[in-house]
Structure formats: C-alpha cells, structure tokens
Amino acid sequence: MAEVLVLVDHVDGTVRKTTTEMLTAARRLGEPSAVFIGTGFDAARDTLARFGAVKAYRIESAEVTDHLVAPAAEALAQLVERTSPVAVLLPSSLDGKEIAGRLAIKTSSGVLTDAVDVQPTDGGVQVTKSVFAGDFEAVCASTHGSPVVTVKPNSIAAEEAPAELADEVVEVTVSDAARTARIVERSAKQQTGRPALSEAAIVVSGGRGTGGDFGPVETFADTLGAAVGASRAAVDAGWYPHSSQVGQTGVSVSPQLYVAAGISGAIQHRAGMQTSKTIVAVNKDPEAPIFEMVDFGVVGDLFQVLSQAADTISGS
Amino acid sequence: MNIVVCVKYVPDAQSERSFEPDNTTERESVDGLLSELDEYAVEEALAIAEAGDAEVTVLTMGPEAAAAAVKKSLQMGAHKGIHINDEAIAGSDAVATSRVLAAAIDKIGGVDLVLTGLGSTDGTMSVVPAMLAERLGLPQVTFASELSVDGGTVRIRRDGDVASETVEASLPAVVSVTDQINEPRYPSFKGIMAAKKKPVETWSLADLGVDAGEVGLGAAWTTVVSIEQRPPRSQGEIVTDEGQGGAALAEFLTSRKFA
Numbered sequence: 370m371a372e373v374l375v376l377v378d379h380v381d382g383t384v385r386k387t388t389t390e391m392l393t394a395a396r397r398l399g400e401p402s403a404v405f406i407g408t409g410f411d412a413a414r415d416t417l418a419r420f421g422a423v424k425a426y427r428i429e430s431a432e433v434t435d436h437l438v439a440p441a442a443e444a445l446a447q448l449v450e451r452t453s454p455v456a457v458l459l460p461s462s463l464d465g466k467e468i469a470g471r472l473a474i475k476t477s478s479g480v481l482t483d484a485v486d487v488q489p490t491d492g493g494v495q496v497t498k499s500v501f502a503g504d505f506e507a508v509c510a511s512t513h514g515s516p517v518v519t520v521k522p523n524s525i526a527a528e529e530a531p532a533e534l535a536d537e538v539v540e541v542t543v544s545d546a547a548r549t550a551r552i553v554e555r556s557a558k559q560q561t562g563r564p565a566l567s568e569a570a571i572v573v574s575g576g577r578g579t580g581g582d583f584g585p586v587e588t589f590a591d592t593l594g595a596a597v598g599a600s601r602a603a604v605d606a607g608w609y610p611h612s613s614q615v616g617q618t619g620v621s622v623s624p625q626l627y628v629a630a631g632i633s634g635a636i637q638h639r640a641g642m643q644t645s646k647t648i649v650a651v652n653k654d655p656e657a658p659i660f661e662m663v664d665f666g667v668v669g670d671l672f673q674v675l676s677q678a679a680d681t682i683s684g685s
Numbered sequence: 686m687n688i689v690v691c692v693k694y695v696p697d698a699q700s701e702r703s704f705e706p707d708n709t710t711e712r713e714s715v716d717g718l719l720s721e722l723d724e725y726a727v728e729e730a731l732a733i734a735e736a737g738d739a740e741v742t743v744l745t746m747g748p749e750a751a752a753a754a755v756k757k758s759l760q761m762g763a764h765k766g767i768h769i770n771d772e773a774i775a776g777s778d779a780v781a782t783s784r785v786l787a788a789a790i791d792k793i794g795g796v797d798l799v800l801t802g803l804g805s806t807d808g809t810m811s812v813v814p815a816m817l818a819e820r821l822g823l824p825q826v827t828f829a830s831e832l833s834v835d836g837g838t839v840r841i842r843r844d845g846d847v848a849s850e851t852v853e854a855s856l857p858a859v860v861s862v863t864d865q866i867n868e869p870r871y872p873s874f875k876g877i878m879a880a881k882k883k884p885v886e887t888w889s890l891a892d893l894g895v896d897a898g899e900v901g902l903g904a905a906w907t908t909v910v911s912i913e914q915r916p917p918r919s920q921g922e923i924v925t926d927e928g929q930g931g932a933a934l935a936e937f938l939t940s941r942k943f944a
C-alpha cells in the first residue's frame with residue numbers, strides 16, 4: 370500500500386492530539402508514515418504506533434529546528450521524492466501551513482489548507498473545508514503531484530489502530546538558502562493547566578462584556594475542564610493574551626461545546642467558532658447577533674449567570 | 686531602502702456570497718476593499734519609511750476594481766503603486782498568485798523588504814508569503830507581531846500556539862505582519878489629495894514574462910468539486926435570567942452531558 374506522510378506535531382516528543390487525528394485520516398488513504406522532526410522521538414514512539422504509524426522518519430538535525438519553516442519543507446520534499454506518497458498531511462498551524470505552501474511549490478503539488486475532513490477518491494484525495502467565516506462548506510481536490518493537505522485540529526475523531534512501527538533516522542541536506550531565517554530565541558508559552566485552545570473539547574470565551582474581569586469565565590471554564598478563549602475586543606484591551614483570541618485573526622476552534630460570554634458575535638469572531646458542535650451564549654443584550662446561532666442562550670448578566678451555573682454544577 | 690507591500694482587494698466580509706458556475710467567488714456584484722489585514726503591512730512600511738529613508742511601493746494583482754486597494758494604500762501614504770491586471774489571472778490559486786507576485790517583485794528589482802498581511806480576509810490560507818519567499822529565494826520572516834529593522838537585519842517576534850519565537854534574517858527578506866503589530870492610520874484629507882498625483886503603473890502578464898497558461902483557474906493545481914452553504918444554525922432555546930438563568934444553563938449542560 371502506498372505511503373501517506375504525516376508531519377508529527379509535538380512538543381519535545383509529547384505528541385499533540387492533532388497528530389493522532391492526522392494518523393487516523395491518513396489510514397483512510399494508505400499506510401501512515403510519521404515524519405518526526407526534532408528531539409524526543411522515544412517519548413513519541415508509542416503514541417505514533419498506537420494510532421497506526423507503520424514507519425517513522427526521524428529528522429534530528431539542529432539545522433532544521435533552528436531555522437524557520439524552510440528547512441522542514443526541504444526535508445519533506447526529499448521524503449516526497451523518495452516515497453512518492455499518496456498525500457502529505459500537516460497540522461493547520463502557522464508552521465504547518467507555511468511548510469505546506471513551500472512544499473507544494475517544491476514538489477509541484479496542489480495544496481489544500483484547513484481540511485476538516487479527508488477522504489480517498491479513486492487514486493486521489495478529497496478534502497472538506499469550511500470557508501467564508503464558516504458559512505460555506507467546500508469539497509476540494511488536488512489535481513497535481515502529491516496532494517499537500519493541512520488538517521484542522523479537533524475536526525477528525527482520532528481512533529487507535531495499533532501497528533508495528535519501524536523507525537529510521539534520515540539524513541537530510543539543508544541548503545544555505547533555507548538557513549537564512551534563524552530562530553534566535555524560543556520561549557514556551559506559559560502553562561495555564563487548562564487544555565490547549567485548539568484541541569479542547571470545551572471552550573469558554575469572554576469578551577468586552579467581562580469589563581476586564583475574567584474571573585467568572587475562568588471559574589466556569591474550570592468547572593467544565595474547558596480552555597479559555599477571548600474576543601479580540603478583550604485581547605485588544607489587554608485583558609487576555611492574544612494567543613487566546615478566537616476568530617479570524619486568532620485561533621479557529623471547533624470544540625464539542627463553545628460558550629460565548631459577553632461577546633456580541635461579530636463575523637470575524639464567528640469565523641473562528643462557527644463549526645463548534647454546540648454553542649451557548651450569555652449576553653445581556655437580547656438582540657446580540659450571537660444568539661442567532663446558539664443551541665442555548667441566556668439573556669442576562671454574565672457575572673450572575675456564570676457564577677450560578679458554576680455553583681450549580683459543582684454542587685450537584 | 687525599497688519596500689514593496691503586497692496587498693489584496695477582497696469582497697466585503699459583511700456581504701452576501703454567491704458563486705459562479707465554475708465554483709469561483711462571484712465578485713462583480715460585491716463591494717470590495719483593501720483587505721483589512723493588509724492595512725497593517727502598509728502601516729508598518731510607512732512607519733519604517735518615516736523612521737528612516739525608504740520608498741514604499743504597493744503591489745496588487747486583480748481585476749479593474751482592485752485599483753481601489755492601491756488607491757487606499759497611496760492615500761495612507763505609500764509612494765507608488767503597481768497593479769497587475771490581466772484577464773488570464775482570474776481564478777488563480779495561491780500557487781499561481783505567488784508566481785505572479787514573485788515575477789513582479791523581480792521586475793521591480795532592488796527590493797530590500799517585501800511586506801504582506803498575515804493572510805487575506807477572504808481566502809485566509811496564509812500561505813502566499815511563504816510561497817513568495819520560496820520562489821524569490823529570500824528569507825521568510827513571517828507572522829510578525831513585532832518588527833524591527835536595524836541596518837541590514839530584520840528581527841521579529843512570532844507567536845505560535847506553543848511558543849513565542851524571535852526570528853532574525855538579513856535583508857532582503859519577505860515579512861508578513863499580524864494585526865497585533867500596529868494601529869493602521871486612516872487616510873488624511875492631505876493624503877487623499879496627494880494620492881491623486883502618485884504614479885500607478887498597470888502591468889500585464891506579458892510585461893512580467895509570465896505565460897498565461899501558468900496562471901488562472903485552468904492552471905490551478907487544486908479544484909473546488911462542490912460548494913454548499915451550511916444549513917443556517919437554527920436558534921435553540923433562549924431564556925431570560927430572572928434569577929434562575931445560571932441554573933437553567935447548568936441544567937442544559939447536564940442534559941447534554943457536558944457537566
């Protein structure tokens with residue numbers, strides 16, 4: 370069976386959930402081969418095998434990890450050349466999409482970003498994407514080369530399918546041109562103890578309506594084991610970090626449950642949460658556009674409503 | 686220093702969408718504008734020019750109406766504009782777009798800094814800057830939420846979802862900026878008047894030496910098989926809090942097994 374390359378998304382060997390989702394999608398197309406760039410492979414091995422990776426190509430060179438995007442694209446291009454995969458799957462992260470873009474040009478292949486579903490067609494691959502702020506759903510295909518697809522986190526349900534994994538250390542050559550943008554400093558984001566926004570099953574977000582007090586939003590989130598998000602208005606006001614912004618210019622999320630508190634529901638915000646399975650809003654304005662799309666809404670003051678809800682849930 | 690800012694003319698995000706029989710976006714009846722995300726790139730270029738000595742050229746590709754994106758940038762303060770307008774580019778995907786823009790940047794020549802927004806507000810793929818760097822063989826320094834240019838070196842902060850990175854490269858380079866980087870200015874009355882006299886050149890694919898067969902819908906390496914409006918979400922239950930709103934919310938969440 371033909372190979373499908375999957376670029377492993379990991380932090381020092383801790384495999385992120387997106388990787389298990391991509392491996393699940395890859396199995397529909399062919400035999401998954403994980404491409405592991407960086408250090409920590411031993412920690413990742415079991416998870417990769419459990420989700421069906423048959424091979425792992427390990428790329429450990431610091432030349433790849435110390436420079437932005439370009440060397441990873443070169444490394445993948447060399448693997449594409451060698452394995453002629455049915456498709457290459459990458460995470461829809463900043464790096465993932467940019468590596469995909471460069472890889473597509475290097476290998477003369479079509480590139481499809483932000484896939485929420487990936488399916489085989491005879492001899493090819495079809496993906497579903499949500500476009501125009503989530504108002505439309507498009508089915509797209511690549512007509513050239515080995516399709517390069519970036520997969521949106523939390524869109525495909527990961528399923529285990531244990532495999533025997535054979536790993537191989539791959540030496541790649543990195544050109545001078547690919548080593549021109551140096552990463553001179555890297556600081557890990559502060560750990561909040563909450564799930565990562567893009568991977569969380571539940572997201573609770575606060576907006577301008579919090580007036581800068583995210584306390585009730587956080588307490589409510591913690592009662593549900595949720596990640597905390599924010600609208601751009603809340604981020605621009607300096608109340609919450611930009612990395613928590615949900616929307617067009619922030620993170621795009623698709624959790625099982627999305628709770629919007631004190632958020633009006635502007636199109637740019639909707640673009641980042643419209644594909645959530647269940648949507649709940651708390652807003653004191655009954656005319657707020659966010660209510661048009663909710664499964665359940667409370668017209669009221671978020672401070673009262675969230676605290677009472679949190680107390681009721683913790684009490685029961 | 687020579688700065689080229691790549692900008693895109695996009696349909697207004699608030700307008701209704703429809704599609705042509707070939708699944709491309711219907712653009713005729715829709716109001717368009719300079720992509721808001723590109724305003725940050727124009728602003729950053731102007732700030733660099735004001736702090737030192739730089740000439741800012743805005744570059745766009747698109748139909749006749751796309752001239753509006755160039756115009757707005759000139760009104761903000763850019764010095765000159767280039768509009769690539771050619772029937773053959775309609776329906777171009779990211780791969781073809783980067784091909785055309787790279788050819789234009791080559792033709793302009795002597796460019797020190799290529800600036801772009803973080804993505805377009807309509808396509809939102811965010812891959813063109815990386816593709817441009819790939820094609821031009823220049824360092825890619827993208828998603829800058831902070832940017833400084835010092836002598837021949839550009840340095841940015843890039844905030845990813847697990848780490849924040851400082852990235853450095855020598856000029857010339859391709860740099861994309863996020864909406865965190867600055868607050869774009871509004872064109873002043875003086876700026877609007879001055880823009881009328883600024884030079885704008887219109888180039889065709891032939892001017893760039895790009896073969897029409899390499900671009901446009903026919904040459905795209907991807908196709909849209911079908912496109913459908915998602916069924917509008919139907920509104921569920923809305924309760925008004927009269928003292929028991931939080932309890933009602935808790936009950937809903939419990940009934941759906943979220944709590």
Ligand SMILES: Cc1cc2nc3c(=O)[nH]c(=O)nc-3n(C[C@H](O)[C@H](O)[C@H](O)COP(=O)(O)OP(=O)(O)OC[C@H]3O[C@@H](n4cnc5c(N)ncnc54)[C@H](O)[C@@H]3O)c2cc1C
Pocket residue numbers: 575576577578579599600601602603614615616617618619620630631632633634635636637638641651652653654657669670671672721722806864
């Ligand atoms: C290019 C571009 C990109 C953008 N990208 C994003 C993006 O990625 N993400 C994003 O979110 N926005 C984005 N925006 C901004 C977007 O247009 C809105 O301005 C923003 O989402 C508004 O945030 P908000 O809903 O918190 O604030 P508002 O629209 O001011 O809404 C606040 C809401 O809180 C309610 N409220 C007030 N007090 C209370 C209370 N005590 N209890 C309950 N409810 C209360 C009000 O009724 C109101 O509905 C972008 C805009 C542009 C132009």
